[in-house]
Amino acid sequence: MRPFAYERATDVRSAVAACVAGTADGAGAVYLGGGTNLVDLMRLGVVSPGVLVDITRLPFDEIEETAGGGLLIGAGVRNSDLAAHPLVRRRYPMLAQSVVAGASGQIRNMATVGGNLLQRTRCSYFQDVSKPCNKRVPGSGCPARKGDHRNLAVIGQSEACVATHPSDMAVPLAALGAVVHIAGPGGSRQVPMPGFHRLPGDAPERDTVLEPGDLVTAVEVPPLPFATRSRYRKVRDRASFAFAVVSVAAALDLEDGMVRDCRIALGGVAHIPWRAERAESALRGSPATEAAFAQAAAEELAGTTPLPHNAFKVPLARNVVVRTLLDLVEAP
C-alpha cells in the first residue's frame, strides 16, 4: 500500500476543503467512512489516494423524520443501524431487508450509508491491477467482455464496461426515488436516484455524478405510504455473504385487484441500481395477476443485451420480478 496522509474532518466545510486541497495537490484525496470497500481497494492497489479525509466524526449519524412522512438518513449512519431503525422497518421494509441481505454483521456494523452508495464494482478485472480495466485505467481495455462476466451487466452496459453496481441498499433507494444530499466546493445540491449513479458509456471510471470534493451528507427517502407493502428479494449463489446475482426491490399499491401504483428496481443487472420504469408504467392500472406481472417484466427486459455467460440473468430477473410482485399480492 502506498503511503498516504490521514486527516480527520471536524465539519463539512473543513472536510470538503481538505478533500479539494488533496485533489489540487495532485495526490488525490478521498473520504473515509466505514472503509469496508475503500481499504480493501487500497490494499489491492486499485486506488491509491494521497490523502484520506476521515468523515466519521461529522454529525451525519442520525435518522430524522421529514415533514411529509419521509426520512432523512445521515450519510454516516451505519448499515446495521439503518436496518434496525423502527421507522425504516415500518415504512420501507424493502430497504431494511436489502441492508440485512448484504455483507456480514461485522461489515454492516462498519459500513455507512454514504459508503454503501459509493461501493465499487466487484468485477474481477477491476480488482486485479495486473490486468486492463477501463474503469480503473481509462482506455486500457475491458477483458470481461470476452472473459469472465457471469456476474456482470445485462442492461445498459457499454463497449467500454460491463460492470455491475454491487450495492443491495441502493436498489430499494432507486425504487423509492431517494434523493442524495451533496455538499461540494460550490455549495450544496440534491440529486435524485437513480440519476445519482451513471451508466458506463465511454467514461466507466465515473460511477456517479459526484465531482471532485463532493461529499454525500445524507440520503432523503421521500414519503411513499404504499411502500409498507414492499419487499427485497436477493438471488445469490451462497446463502449469505455474497453479492446479488440478481435482486429485486418492489413496492405495490393495490386496489380491488388492480395495481394503482408500484415501484420496481433491479440489482445485479447494470452499472447502476436499475429502476424498472417501463415495467412500472406497464403495471399501473393493470390487474395484479401473474400474466400482467410477466408482461411488465418482459417489457422491461426487452432492452437487455446479455453476454454469453450471463444470459441466464434475463429469465432469472423476469422470474424474480414476477415472484416478488406475486408475493406482495399474496402476503403484504
Place this chain on the structure above:
Amino acid sequence: MTTVAAPSAGTALDRVDGPEKVTGRARYAYENVPADLAYAVVVQATVSRGEVRAVDADSVLQLPGMIATIWHENAPRLAPVEDAELTVLQSPRVAYRGQVVAVVVAETLESATEAARLLRVDYRPEPHDVELRPDHPGMYRPDHVNPNYATDSELGDPDTALAFASVVVDATYTTPAQHHNPIEPHATVALWDADGLTLYDATQSTSGVRATIAPLFALPPESVRVISPYVGGGFGGKGAPHAQVVLAALAAKQVGRPVKLAATRRQMFAVTGYRTPTVQRVRLGADEDGKLSAIVHEAFEQTATIKEFAEQTTVVTRMMYAAPHRRTSHRLVRLDVPVPTWMRAPGETPGMFALESAMDELAVACGIDPVELRVRNEPTIDPERGLPFSSRNLVACLRGGAERFGWAGRDPEPGVRRRGRQLIGTGVASSTYPVYRMPSQASARAEPGGGFTVRIAAADIGTGARTVLTQIAADALRVPPAQVRMEVGDSALPRASVAGGSSGTASWGTAVLRACEGLMDALHRRAGDVPPGGLEASADTAEELRSQRPLSRHAYGAQFAEVGVDLDTGEVRVLRLLGAFAAGRIINPKTARSQLIGGMTMGLSMALLEESVMDLEFGDYLNRDLAQYHVAACADVRDVDAFWIEEEDPDLNPMGSKGIGEIGIVGTAAAIANAVYHATGIRVRDLPIRLDRLIGGGI
C-alpha cells in the same frame, strides 16, 4: 505410578489444546518475532509463460526501510533437486502467471509490500496454453498416479461387455479447479544461526519439510529444524513445502537476518497448490436388475509444466463395486498453470462425484432404488486386487443411513415434490477412503516428578491429533489423559509421517503406543521406580508396518442429502445432510464428529459453490479472494449430521482405527447432485451446481 484409569479412547475428551487456542496463547508460524526480524513480500509474474528479462532493483532501492531485492540473478544458488516448484529464483523462466519472480525484503511489512508493488520487472512473454480439454494433443499417460498407483487398469473385456449390456450409462462429468483456503495462510519465519536453519512454518509435516528443505541448501537434515506446534488448517495444501518456505530461507540467508514471509490470500491461488480440474467419462453396463457387467472410468487432468502431479481420480473405481469387466485410466496434460497438489481426499473426491453420479443414473435407468443398486453390486473381495477386505461395511452404512434419514418409501419420480416455491429431492452416494499407515517414531518419558511426556513430530492441523494421541498414550500408560503431556509439531521430536492420507492416528498412534508400551516394560522392570533423570523409551514402527499382511483396507460410508431448489431462481439449498460411516474404532467421538461433518461441509461447498475460474486470456485463476471464491457460509449448512457404525477390525493397527479426516468429503457432491436430479429432473454433471445450470436447464 500405579494409578489405574478408565480407558480414555472412546470418550469425548475435550481438545487438550483448546484453552491455548481460544485464549490466543497458541502461537502460529507467523506470530514468531525473532530479534532483528525483516519482512519479505513476493513479486509474482504478470505473464503466464516466458522469461524475466530484467528486474529493476534500483527502482525501489531508495524506498524507506528497503533491505534487499532478490531475483534469479542475485539469489543464492540452491542445490539442484527434482522438485522445480522449490528451486525458486534460479532461472529466468516463467512457467505460469503468478509464479514468484522476485522477493523484496524490508524493515516492515508495509515497506516490503510497497516495494513489491513498485518493483519493475520486464518480461519476454510467450503464448500460453492453460485450458484443460480431454482432446488436448498434449495428453499423456503418466508413469503412475498419486502416490504410487498404476496409471491404468483393465480386467476382462469391458468394451464387449458394454456392447452387450441391457442397460448402459455413458456420461461425462467435470469438476473445476478448487483451492484449499485454510483459514491460516501459508507462512514461514526463517532464521539462520551457527547450528543451521530454523523454520517456524505452517505445515502438515515438520519431518517432511526438514527432509525436503535441507538438500536445497546442501545441509544435513539435522541442521534444519522445523517448528510448527499449531496450524490453522491445511487440507493437503500444507502437506509438502511450497515456494514460500524456500523463499523465506533464501531471503534470510541473503540478508543475514531472520525473515518472515506469508502468502496473502490472493497469492495462495497461485503458489500453494490446488485440486486439478477433471473431465471424467464413466461408462456402466448392467443387466435389467442393475447388476454391473462393466465399469469404465477415464479421467483427464492437468498438471504444471514444472512439476507432475497426477491425481488418482479413478483408482477408487477399481475397488468400489463388483463387475467382471472393468477399465480405469488417467491422462494428464502439462499446461502453463500453477502446480496442483493434494487436496482433501485427492482422487476419491472428484472420482466419486463421477462414479456415484453415474450409479444414480444407472439406478434411474434400471428403475431400481439407488441404495438397493449399490447393495446389489457389493463385491465379496477387492475386485481388481483380488484381496479380501479387512472389513467392509458399506452395506451397513447404506442401510443404517437410509433408516435414520427416512429413505424408505421414497418416490423415485423426479421433479414432483413441492414445498412452497421449492422443489424437493433426496439423493444418496457412497463414501470411501483407503486406510494408510506410514512409519513413524515416538518417545515416551516418565518424569521424575510424576506424569509423562510423549513426543512425536506429528502435526495437529486442527484435526484433534494432539488430543487423540494423548488418549492413546494415556491408555497405554494406564493413567488419566491429564497426566500425559503430548509434544508434537517440531522436527526435533522423533520423526513422524505427514498429516495426510487420513493416516495420522494410525501411523502416529502406533508409534506412540509402542513407545508407551516400551516405557511400561521398562518401568515394570524397575518395579515402577522412576530414576532422578526420568525414564524414557522410544519406538520405530518401520518393521511392524513391513510385516502387515496384504488386505484391502478401506473405510466406507453413505451420505444422504435432501435439497430444496427454488423454482423461480434455481438456487439450491441443502436442507439436510446425513453421513453414516464405518471407520473402525472411533477414538474420540467429539473430534471424530467434527472431522466427518467438516468433510461433509467441504463436500457441500464443493457441490454448490467452489470453483477456481481460469482466465483464458491471461492464464491465471481469476477469483482470488473469498468474496469471489465462495466457500460455504454458515447459512448454507443448515442441518448436517454424521454417525458411525461400530466396526471391529483386528487387521488395521493396534488401535483398530481407520482414518476419518477425508472420508467425509467423499461422495457428498454426488449425493447432492443426485438429490438435485430427484428434485428437478435435471442431471447436473458439471460442478458446481450453480443456479444458472438449472435456470439454463429449464427448471
